[in-house]
Amino acid sequence: MKYSRKPQNRIPRKVFIFTEGSVTEQRYFQEFIEFYNIPQARVKVIDRETTNSSPESVIGYVVDFQNRIRKNEPDISVHYVYWLVIDTDRWGANLAKTVDEAYQRNYDVALSRPCFEIWLLLHYDDANSVKERESVLCSKSAINQALHTYNVSGSNERDYFAKTDIAIDNSRLLDVNPKHRLLPQVGTRIYNLASLLLEYA
Numbered sequence: 582m583k584y585s586r587k588p589q590n591r592i593p594r595k596v597f598i599f600t601e602g603s604v605t606e607q608r609y610f611q612e613f614i615e616f617y618n619i620p621q622a623r624v625k626v627i628d629r630e631t632t633n634s635s636p637e638s639v640i641g642y643v644v645d646f647q648n649r650i651r652k653n654e655p656d657i658s659v660h661y662v663y664w665l666v667i668d669t670d671r672w673g674a675n676l677a678k679t680v681d682e683a684y685q686r687n688y689d690v691a692l693s694r695p696c697f698e699i700w701l702l703l704h705y706d707d708a709n710s711v712k713e714r715e716s717v718l719c720s721k722s723a724i725n726q727a728l729h730t731y732n733v734s735g736s737n738e739r740d741y742f743a744k745t746d747i748a749i750d751n752s753r754l755l756d757v758n759p760k761h762r763l764l765p766q767v768g769t770r771i772y773n774l775a776s777l778l779l780e781y782a
Contacts, residue, residue, distance in 0.1 A: 594660035596624045596777065599643050601667040603629065606697050610666075612737045613775075617782035624781055639665065640682055647686075663688045664774050669764065670695040670721065680762050690762070693769035698724040700752065700771045704744040705731045708754035715767045749775055 600606035610626045613619075629642050643663055650658045665683055669676055669692065683690050693699050695718075702724050703711065711718060718724050733740045741748070752772035758765065 594662055595622075596662050596664060596781075597646070598624070598626045598664045598666060598774070599629065599639065599646075600626070601639060601665075602697065606666050609697075609737050609741075613742060613778065616738055616742045617779065619778060619781045624778060639667065640679055640686075643683075643688060644686070664691055665689070666691045666693075666697065666771065666774070668693050668696040677763060684762060689773070691769070691771045691774040692764055693771060694764040694767055695719055696721045696724065697769075697771070698728065699767060700748060700769045701733075701741060702728055703751040703755075703769065704741045704748040706751070708751045711751070711755060711767060718767055745775055745779070748772065 598610050600610065607626055607628065614621060614624055614626070627646060629639070643665065647658075647661075647663060650661065665688055667676075667679075667690065672679065680690055680692065698721055699711070699718065702718070706727070714727075718727065731740075749772040752769050753759075755766070755768035756764070756770065756772070759770075764770070
């Protein structure tokens with residue numbers, strides 16, 4: 582079933598989503614937008630046209646993109662928001678610096694620890710179960726192995742989208758310190774972005 586949520590006071594804006602990964606994450610959000618009938622004039626997943634996922638590359642691309650938007654749409658672009666979807670598993674010491682820079686530029690960050698796939702798992706496993714297995718769920722391969730115990734088909738629509746509310750609730754419960762810019766334990770802040778996107782459904 583597809584949901585419809587019409588907020589009482591929707592502010593006029595566009596949402597641009599930039600993903601660190603060029604395949605799984607982009608495909609997920611593009612299909613999410615289609616599934617929930619979200620107008621692409623309001624929410625758009627940006628193809629970075631590169632496989633370079635270094636911190637400098639991701640931030641640099643968003644900055645360049647924002648500058649072009651401001652030049653072409655100077656009056657209304659002040660209402661636009663920019664979301665970065667990034668993982669903790671490959672960034673090392675550069676992570677904190679990159680996240681700080683993103684917030685200084687008023688970008689929003691949907692951080693996942695260790696990776697995007699933990700968001701997918703939270704459509705099935707509750708927060709307590711994930712927290713108890715934190716030492717095991719420390720890599721993409723381990724999380725994918727856990728996912729396949731649920732016989733996922735590889736279809737985002739079939740496997741995940743109808744369970745979005747569950748994933749949001751589980752992710753929120755795991756986020757014990759949401760005001761902290763980094764995630765000190767396993768979890769994801771994609772729930773913030775997903776909640777925002779559902780306002781446009």
